[in-house]
Amino acid sequence: MAKKTIKINFDTGWDLAPAPESTGHIQLNEKYDLFIGGKWVKPSSGKYFATINPADEKKLAMIAEANEKDVDKAVKAARKAYDTVWSKMPAKERGKYIYRIARLIQEKAREFAVIETLDGGKPIRESRDIDIPLAAAHFFYYAGWADKLDYAFPNRKPKSLGVAGQITPWNFPLLMAAWKIAPALATGNTVVLKPAETTSLTALKLAEVIQEAGLPDGVVNIITGAGETGAAIVNHNDIDKIAFTGSTGVGKIIQNAIAGTHKKATLELGGKAANIIFEDAALDQAVEGIINGIYFNQGHVCCAGSRLFIQESVYDIVMRKLKDRMESLVVGNPLDKNTDIGAINSKEQLQVINKYLKIGQQEGAEMYQSNCTLPKKGYWCKPTLFTNVSQSNRIVQEEIFGPVLAVQTFRTVAEVIEKANNTPFGLSAGVWTDKGSKLFNMTSQLNAGIIWGNTFNKFDPTSPFGGYKESGFGREGGLHGLKDYLRF
Amino acid sequence: MSKKVTKFNFNSSPTIDQVGINDRIARITARSIKKETKMQGLKMALNMVDLTTLEGADTDKKVIQLCNKALHLHDSFPNLPTVAAVCVYPNFVKVAKKALEGTKINVASVATAFPSGQSSLKIKLLDTKIAVNAGAEEIDMVISRGKFHEGNYSFVYDEIAAIKEACGNSRLKVILETGELGTFDAVRKASDIAIAAGADFIKTSTGKISPAATLPVTLVMLEAIKDYYYKTGIQVGMKPAGGISNSKLALQYLMLVKETLGKDWLTNKWFRFGASSLANDLLMQIVKQDTGIYQSKDYFSKD
Numbered sequence: 001m002a003k004k005t006i007k008i009n010f011d012t013g014w015d016l017a018p019a020p021e022s023t024g025h026i027q028l029n030e031k032y033d034l035f036i037g038g039k040w041v042k043p044s045s046g047k048y049f050a051t052i053n054p055a056d057e058k059k060l061a062m063i064a065e066a067n068e069k070d071v072d073k074a075v076k077a078a079r080k081a082y083d084t085v086w087s088k089m090p091a092k093e094r095g096k097y098i099y100r101i102a103r104l105i106q107e108k109a110r111e112f113a114v115i116e117t118l119d120g121g122k123p124i125r126e127s128r129d130i131d132i133p134l135a136a137a138h139f140f141y142y143a144g145w146a147d148k149l150d151y152a153f154p155n156r157k158p159k160s161l162g163v164a165g166q167i168t169p170w171n172f173p174l175l176m177a178a179w180k181i182a183p184a185l186a187t188g189n190t191v192v193l194k195p196a197e198t199t200s201l202t203a204l205k206l207a208e209v210i211q212e213a214g215l216p217d218g219v220v221n222i223i224t225g226a227g228e229t230g231a232a233i234v235n236h237n238d239i240d241k242i243a244f245t246g247s248t249g250v251g252k253i254i255q256n257a258i259a260g261t262h263k264k265a266t267l268e269l270g271g272k273a274a275n276i277i278f279e280d281a282a283l284d285q286a287v288e289g290i291i292n293g294i295y296f297n298q299g300h301v302c303c304a305g306s307r308l309f310i311q312e313s314v315y316d317i318v319m320r321k322l323k324d325r326m327e328s329l330v331v332g333n334p335l336d337k338n339t340d341i342g343a344i345n346s347k348e349q350l351q352v353i354n355k356y357l358k359i360g361q362q363e364g365a366e367m368y369q370s371n372c373t374l375p376k377k378g379y380w381c382k383p384t385l386f387t388n389v390s391q392s393n394r395i396v397q398e399e400i401f402g403p404v405l406a407v408q409t410f411r412t413v414a415e416v417i418e419k420a421n422n423t424p425f426g427l428s429a430g431v432w433t434d435k436g437s438k439l440f441n442m443t444s445q446l447n448a449g450i451i452w453g454n455t456f457n458k459f460d461p462t463s464p465f466g467g468y469k470e471s472g473f474g475r476e477g478g479l480h481g482l483k484d485y486l487r488f
Numbered sequence: 489m490s491k492k493v494t495k496f497n498f499n500s501s502p503t504i505d506q507v508g509i510n511d512r513i514a515r516i517t518a519r520s521i522k523k524e525t526k527m528q529g530l531k532m533a534l535n536m537v538d539l540t541t542l543e544g545a546d547t548d549k550k551v552i553q554l555c556n557k558a559l560h561l562h563d564s565f566p567n568l569p570t571v572a573a574v575c576v577y578p579n580f581v582k583v584a585k586k587a588l589e590g591t592k593i594n595v596a597s598v599a600t601a602f603p604s605g606q607s608s609l610k611i612k613l614l615d616t617k618i619a620v621n622a623g624a625e626e627i628d629m630v631i632s633r634g635k636f637h638e639g640n641y642s643f644v645y646d647e648i649a650a651i652k653e654a655c656g657n658s659r660l661k662v663i664l665e666t667g668e669l670g671t672f673d674a675v676r677k678a679s680d681i682a683i684a685a686g687a688d689f690i691k692t693s694t695g696k697i698s699p700a701a702t703l704p705v706t707l708v709m710l711e712a713i714k715d716y717y718y719k720t721g722i723q724v725g726m727k728p729a730g731g732i733s734n735s736k737l738a739l740q741y742l743m744l745v746k747e748t749l750g751k752d753w754l755t756n757k758w759f760r761f762g763a764s765s766l767a768n769d770l771l772m773q774i775v776k777q778d779t780g781i782y783q784s785k786d787y788f789s790k791d
Contacts, residue, residue: 008717008749009752014528016521125518129518281503282502284512284711285508285511286508288512289511328746337519454507455508
């Protein structure tokens with residue numbers, strides 16, 4: 001008798017009807033200028049570029065392209081605001097403005113969430129439940145610190161730096177803007193912020209909020225554009241501090257550019273996190289953690305758990321559970337409330353991911369993708385995992401920044417620590433075990449800035465975030481996040 | 489009496505992490521179940537309900553009234569599914585059988601000194617036999633939670649196995665009374681024991697203890713069922729009971745089943761709701777989906 005293969009049938013015939021979030025309530029302009037000195041200013045180049053919805057490739061708005069002249073204008077506005085208003089204002093008053101921004105984000109949370117999803121392709125479930133509430137939480141948290149800096153750093157006489165140039169990535173547009181702006185304002189600095197060119201809209205909506213909050217002109221300036229605009233900020237002489245989140249490649253260029261200048265910097269760069277599953281872990285929940293680790297935000301997460309290490313004794317069972325779980329992931333319209341995995345952020349990024357899928361297969365790895373159908377228009381990638389890989393594979397070594405997981409096995413604690421640390425990156429890691437002592441042993445030996453125990457991709461404004469090695473330096477969030485905007 | 493030798497390894501149950509379970513449930517409750525999906529789900533849920541009356545005050549007439557409710561859920565709405573079963577105490581099985589004769593609705597009976605289970609095996613077997621002989625197609629037994637807490641797992645196992653034997657052709661649902669077990673680890677262990685000892689269904693609660701069924705506890709039990717299915721190819725059913733009184737929650741349970749065990753469990757052969765007030769809420773929602781208007785509760789019979 002042939003052995004019956006046992007399989008769970010996920011084709012239930014009870015399918016989820018579309019449940020799209022409405023877009024009727026959002027207000028988007030056709031064209032956005034630069035927000036400099038509290039006013040909307042036309043770019044001196046006169047140039048605008050389109051920002052599109054990666055889920056259907058339709059244009060959402062035109063965005064101004066700032067050149068060196070505009071950057072100079074923004075920095076001057078920030079300097080003036082710093083010298084005349086912001087550095088002289090009692091800290092308690094500064095705090096009030098930041099609270100006001102936090103409350104306004106909460107009030108407009110729904111609009112922010114929809115725009116974030118339209119512009120970036122992330123599922124509305126995430127922008128609604130994670131991005132926007134966390135962004136508001138960051139402003140609330142740092143608002144509280146504004147008048148307590150002397151208690152945060154007793155006897156060290158903390159002083160603000162001046163003008164901060166901030167450059168944010170496209171994976172968490174509003175949240176990263178909040179991570180940058182909130183601590184800078186709380187510590188008494190003024191800001192020139194440039195969001196990523198594919199996802200500028202929520203930062204521009206934040207500029208509207210800042211206007212509405214009545215922040216003194218020039219304290220926060222938001223200018224848009226691509227790499228050249230960013231370079232102009234980095235190279236401007238009157239900037240005191242660069243805060244950058246993005247790729248390791250650009251991070252290196254920035255560090256080169258500011259070498260020998262007075263500019264301070266925090267760089268939050270790439271990652272290739274090890275997510276380590278021990279045989280004594282709660283395996284079903286570990287599987288949930290693997291899913292959250294790599295498929296959260298389409299894998300466009302610098303701290304994504306992209307290298308999975310499973311102890312050999314439980315490899316088969318974890319893989320079975322993981323593949324089953326992947327079947328229930330809904331891929332499609334990001335605005336649908338049931339969508340788990342949305343659109344890839346841009347055509348360019350999809351090309352990068354596809355390149356790595358090819359490399360992985362060419363290197364002899366086995367590719368597995370869930371059975372889902374992808375929409376015809378827009379940029380999409382099925383949730384993917386590679387088995388039969390090792391530390392020598394490029395898909396294990398390089399950051400893919402997509403929903404692509406590389407699965408390896410290990411036998412002992414020593415082996416997995418060596419492999420986990422065997423990477424130029426050092427941003428995050430995850431450890432899954434039922435044994436507390438093993439967990440703490442691991443956390444003290446892994447070279448990563450953030451280590452999650454029996455969970456993954458959990459964020460809180462009170463907790464510092466940042467990397468080791470080529471994942472960058474400096475911390476954002478928590479008390480540590482204040483320090484990088486102060487001198488003593 | 490021959491000595492039973494259990495081959496089950498009581499230390500084989502995996503550990504459960506509460507934070508992870510809650511994360512998974514948060515994903516389930518965030519699912520938006522609308523339109524056709526909702527209608528289909530509501531009807532499916534209605535078809536899985538075990539209408540239940542387990543009161544000290546139960547009488548023949550009360551049981552007959554409940555059976556009538558099962559037979560005539562809401563006759564003004566055509567093509568409604570029936571409920572799965574009517575669940576009563578053993579001494580009312582005969583009455584219920586008679587009232588439901590010739591229908592597809594099963595009679596289920598609680599047994600084994602329900603709800604506490606504090607009695608001898610002899611009494612429990614007799615209790616089971618009375619219900620089976622009276623014609624109960626399904627037996628809902630309770631495990632000995634006291635023995636479980638004492639660590640006497642083989643006692644719990646042997647007792648379930650003995651009751652299973654006494655059930656003959658009737659299907660056995662094993663109530664873990666998760667509200668008295670304390671941790672998810674204990675729930676998982678009790679699930680594994682019950683399944684290995686021969687349970688056809690595992691069930692969360694008696695309905696007499698709070699908390700009764702919850703989504704997280706149900707997920708823990710569904711995973712136990714799934715692991716056993718992969719190991720043996722044998723299907724075991726699941727019945728959350730108590731505390732499920734509205735349609736929204738019932739649909740979330742079904743979504744949990746859909747995403748954990750798939751199609752084969754989305755039928756009343758393998759999934760049940762132990763609830764009495766749920767049926768009317770499902771009916772009200774079904775009518776609302778059809779007409780677009782919520783009707784007064786007084787349009788739905790209460791038996």
